[in-house]
Amino acid sequence: MLAVHFGAGNIGRGFIGKLLHDAGYKVCFVDVNTEIVDLLNQRNEYRVVLASENQEEVVVKDVFAINSITNAEDVIDHIAEADLVTTAVGPNILPIIADVLAKGLQKRLQGSKKPLNIIACENMIGGTTLLKEKVYEKLSDVEKIVSDQSFGFPDAAVDRIVPNQVNEDKLMVAVEPFYEWVVDQSKIVGEIPKIEGITFVDDLEPFIERKLFTVNTGHAITAYLGYQAGLETIKEAMDNEEVRSIVEGALKESGSVLIEKYQFDADAHMAYIDKIIKRFLNPFISDEVTRVGRSPIRKLGPTDRLISPAKQFSELLGKEPLYLVKGIAAALRYDYEKDEEAVQIQETIKQGGYEQALRDYCKLEKDHPLVGQIIKELN
Ligand SMILES: NC(=O)c1ccc[n+]([C@@H]2O[C@H](COP(=O)([O-])OP(=O)(O)OC[C@H]3O[C@@H](n4cnc5c(N)ncnc54)[C@H](O)[C@@H]3O)[C@@H](O)[C@H]2O)c1
Numbered sequence: 258m259l260a261v262h263f264g265a266g267n268i269g270r271g272f273i274g275k276l277l278h279d280a281g282y283k284v285c286f287v288d289v290n291t292e293i294v295d296l297l298n299q300r301n302e303y304r305v306v307l308a309s310e311n312q313e314e315v316v317v318k319d320v321f322a323i324n325s326i327t328n329a330e331d332v333i334d335h336i337a338e339a340d341l342v343t344t345a346v347g348p349n350i351l352p353i354i355a356d357v358l359a360k361g362l363q364k365r366l367q368g369s370k371k372p373l374n375i376i377a378c379e380n381m382i383g384g385t386t387l388l389k390e391k392v393y394e395k396l397s398d399v400e401k402i403v404s405d406q407s408f409g410f411p412d413a414a415v416d417r418i419v420p421n422q423v424n425e426d427k428l429m430v431a432v433e434p435f436y437e438w439v440v441d442q443s444k445i446v447g448e449i450p451k452i453e454g455i456t457f458v459d460d461l462e463p464f465i466e467r468k469l470f471t472v473n474t475g476h477a478i479t480a481y482l483g484y485q486a487g488l489e490t491i492k493e494a495m496d497n498e499e500v501r502s503i504v505e506g507a508l509k510e511s512g513s514v515l516i517e518k519y520q521f522d523a524d525a526h527m528a529y530i531d532k533i534i535k536r537f538l539n540p541f542i543s544d545e546v547t548r549v550g551r552s553p554i555r556k557l558g559p560t561d562r563l564i565s566p567a568k569q570f571s572e573l574l575g576k577e578p579l580y581l582v583k584g585i586a587a588a589l590r591y592d593y594e595k596d597e598e599a600v601q602i603q604e605t606i607k608q609g610g611y612e613q614a615l616r617d618y619c620k621l622e623k624d625h626p627l628v629g630q631i632i633k634e635l636n
């Protein structure tokens with residue numbers, strides 16, 4: 258069995274590639290990073306180390322890689338033959354890979370009639386759906402009709418903290434022990450792939466919102482407050498009492514939305530929050546606040562981890578989200594100069610003030626109650 262996986266980065270190698278290998282797939286990584294592609298082809302294996310007391314290590318074998326910039330035709334040929342396609346490239350890159358993916362699917366339609374599932378493993382609501390839209394923009398009307406029968410585009414939620422890291426062995430990747438991969442079963446075509454570690458569900462929405470509005474809401478707020486306090490890592494930020502109490506407050510707020518909306522058991526959800534906070538405090542992981550805070554325009558988007566739970570708290574529960582607002586304010590203050598999106602937000606604020614940034618990036622109009630609350634917090 259062949260799996261084509263776009264993105265041989267932290268999650269690609271440290272999580273998805275490993276699970277696919279364990280399930281018996283030969284993994285073909287597609288990336289634009291020449292050094293990583295060459296190393297994968299020289300060794301055909303890499304190490305994954307668990308960031309825990311025992312530092313257990315496994316070797317992921319039977320892998321190779323293709324550079325999609327210099328070797329797009331090869332990527333297309335492999336998609337035409339693949340049994341599964343997955344991605345972990347980052348939400349902003351999905352529209353870019355859509356081109357080569359569409360060409361691979363077009364080629365496949367000329368030959369094999371084997372069904373194929375494509376799963377985007379990105380931190381966003383509807384990642385695979387977005388990828389499908391971008392792919393379909395490149396197909397003819399007839400190809401779209403055949404594709405509807407042959408190709409499945411299930412959305413997914415993925416959870417495993419894999420920090421940026423510099424290791425002597427450039428292919429090695431250290432990952433936290435915990436992981437969760439949930440896939441929307443209703444959109445699968447053909448047989449359900451047998452991959453240990455994937456939970457297939459009929460309704461993904463509660464799972465993706467629970468993950469994004471707990472793990473990623475808490476993570477982002479820790480990062481932005483930590484940055485503001487001059488701290489470098491997520492653990493350092495969580496060790497700061499003030500940061501921690503704001504993060505805990507924000508997770509109670511997003512939690513009350515999730516409990517109300519999906520009828521989650523309140524005690525079980527509090528246990529889920531506790532577990533996540535412990536993961537942020539993992540002493541074997543050093544995760545920079547600038548990685549976790551990366552791309553603040555994306556993170557301040559209307560359906561993402563900060564604005565969506567705050568809006569739902571305000572609109573669904575009719576209350577003011579005190580702690581989520583503090584997190585949003587910290588995100589708007591994030592001025593890390595090596596992050597292009599942070600620089601762009603600061604420029605917008607300089608030109609048009611906070612109201613303009615809230616309108617442009619968060620899609621919050623002036624009369625939304627959150628706008629006044631966020632600006633009050635910023636002032
Ligand atoms: N790291 C984590 O803790 C974590 C956990 C869960 C989900 N995620 C999600 O997984 C995705 C990847 O995150 P990551 O942390 O692995 O990032 P990363 O930067 O380590 O990996 C991304 C990889 O994509 C490659 N890439 C960039 N453009 C490409 C292109 N056009 N074609 C093919 N490959 C391309 C990069 O070279 C890089 O190797 C993101 O959506 C992220 O939100 C990350």
Ligand SMILES: O=P(O)(O)OC[C@@H](O)[C@@H](O)[C@H](O)[C@H](O)CO
Nearest residue numbers: 380415416417418419473476549
């Ligand atoms: O990947 P991002 O930029 O959407 O978010 C940064 C981190 O919060 C994220 O990568 C987490 O480590 C991950 O989502 C844990 O499952």
